Amino acid sequence: MTDYRIPVLAGKYTKHDMIERFADLPPFPDARARLLSCFLRHGADGEPHELHALASSLVQLGLDTHDRVDTESEERGMRQMRQRQLRVLAGDYFSSRFYQLLAGSGRIDTIRRQSEAICEANRLKTELYLLMKRGRLGxxxxxxxxxxxxxxxxxxxxxxxxxxxxxxxxxxxxxxxxxxxxxxxxxxxxxxxxxxxxxxxxxxxxxxxxxxxxxxxxxxxxxxxxxxxxxxxxxxxxxxxxxxxxxxxxxxxxxxxxxxxxxxxxxxxxxxxxxxxxxxxxxxxxxxxxx
Structure with missing residues (x-):
């Protein structure tokens, strides 16, 4: 396998004291970043595989971080409240870097497609949540x-x-x-x-x-x-x-x-x-x- 640097490149965006201390980030989506990178190298001439793999991993990390936000309404201590706030902010931050990276390289079509995919993922999550709330799920x-x-x-x-x-x-x-x-x-x-x-x-x-x-x-x-x-x-x-x-x-x-x-x-x-x-x-x- 060729040189793979996506986790190192992503560290520029994920290695922040406040985020690491309070946000409790989900695992880095390494397998999917690797898979996308190698497919693009073999079957997408002219496409910067590292850019796409990095951007996709950041937006996935953003979505996964938002999924960890505690939505319960009972009272919490200062640390729990700060953790919730940092998770929301960290998820927004990672997603914004996805848009910044792709827009900076002129990949507007990819932004459009991935924005549609994010909307679809959120729609599917809402469907699943409603089914679970109703107890109608195998x-x-x-x-x-x-x-x-x-x-x-x-x-x-x-x-x-x-x-x-x-x-x-x-x-x-x-x-x-x-x-x-x-x-x-x-x-x-x-x-x-x-x-x-x-x-x-x-x-x-x-x-x-x-x-x-x-x-x-x-x-x-x-x-x-x-x-x-x-x-x-x-x-x-x-x-x-x-x-x-x-x-x-x-x-x-x-x-x-x-x-x-x-x-x-x-x-x-x-x-x-x-x-x-x-x-x-x-x-x-x-x-x-x-x-």
């Missing part, structure tokens, strides 16, 4: 909708690619979005504060016993762990991740040219590496305890 539909939201911005870059690469781009973006969605759900299985309205929550609401559904509504400490174990949510999640990882690998291997296929496959492996390392560590600990 676990698979939840994953499907979250994946669509995650894929919208990247799909907007298809217009920059050669026609021969657009079908492969569409398929690999869908696969990446599903992987990212599942990886985001992993933390919710282990964190009671994040379990509400997660995939695990909707699985229990859809398939669980009546008394367990009432436990979810009560949301007391310890209920989430008990329900995760009772319904085997961790194993179900791992199976889904394995299926989607295989799907991503197969789609990557089908890409032409072969050099692009290798880079796409490496991105999938990089995305899954922390999960595989954690699984290996857990397996090793279990073997030591049995001795």
């Amino acid at each position: 676990a698979e539909e939840y994953l499907d909708r979250q994946s669509r939201i995650r894929g919208v911005l990247l799909h907007g870059y298809a217009a920059l690619l050669d026609e021969r690469l657009r079908p492969a781009w569409t398929r690999i973006v869908d696969a990446l979005a599903r992987l990212e969605t599942l990886l985001a759900e992993r933390a919710a299985l282990a964190d009671s504060s994040a379990f509400a309205w997660s995939w695990g929550y909707w699985h229990v609401m859809e398939h669980g016993e009546e008394r367990d559904r009432r436990l979810l509504e009560r949301a007391e400490a310890g209920d989430q762990r008990m329900l995760t174990e009772k319904y085997g949510l961790t194993a179900l999640w791992a199976d889904k991740l394995g299926e989607r990882a295989s799907r991503f690998g197969q789609l990557a291997s089908d890409i032409v040219p072969a050099t692009l296929a290798e880079e796409a496959a490496a991105i999938g492996q990089m995305l899954l590496a922390p999960v595989e390392a954690a699984a290996a560590g857990t397996a090793g600990e279990s073997r030591r305890q049995r001795r």
Whole structure:
């Protein structure tokens, strides 16, 4: 893989004391920046791949930061209020840099397409939120909708690619979005504060016993762990991740040219590496305890 500098370039915009101290930024969208960069290098002559990858990662970071803004209305201390304010401001700041970077290079069409994609992502988020508020959502539909939201911005870059690469781009973006969605759900299985309205929550609401559904509504400490174990949510999640990882690998291997296929496959492996390392560590600990 060629020299890749997007996280370093993004550091110019993300490395601020106040933001790092109070905003609690989401993870940098490295996999999608890498994927966009390598596709543009192979299939978009004349397009500055680093510029597009940097701008797209900043606007994604802005949207993800806004998604972390706490909307609850109860009173909070000074630190919590400052954190909320900094998240709003940081999200706005990252998004503004996206527009500044593209406008400065004359990429007005890309701004238009991505602005439309942002509007669509927000529309999909609103639809999902309303369904969740009404309790009308199945676990698979939840994953499907979250994946669509995650894929919208990247799909907007298809217009920059050669026609021969657009079908492969569409398929690999869908696969990446599903992987990212599942990886985001992993933390919710282990964190009671994040379990509400997660995939695990909707699985229990859809398939669980009546008394367990009432436990979810009560949301007391310890209920989430008990329900995760009772319904085997961790194993179900791992199976889904394995299926989607295989799907991503197969789609990557089908890409032409072969050099692009290798880079796409490496991105999938990089995305899954922390999960595989954690699984290996857990397996090793279990073997030591049995001795």
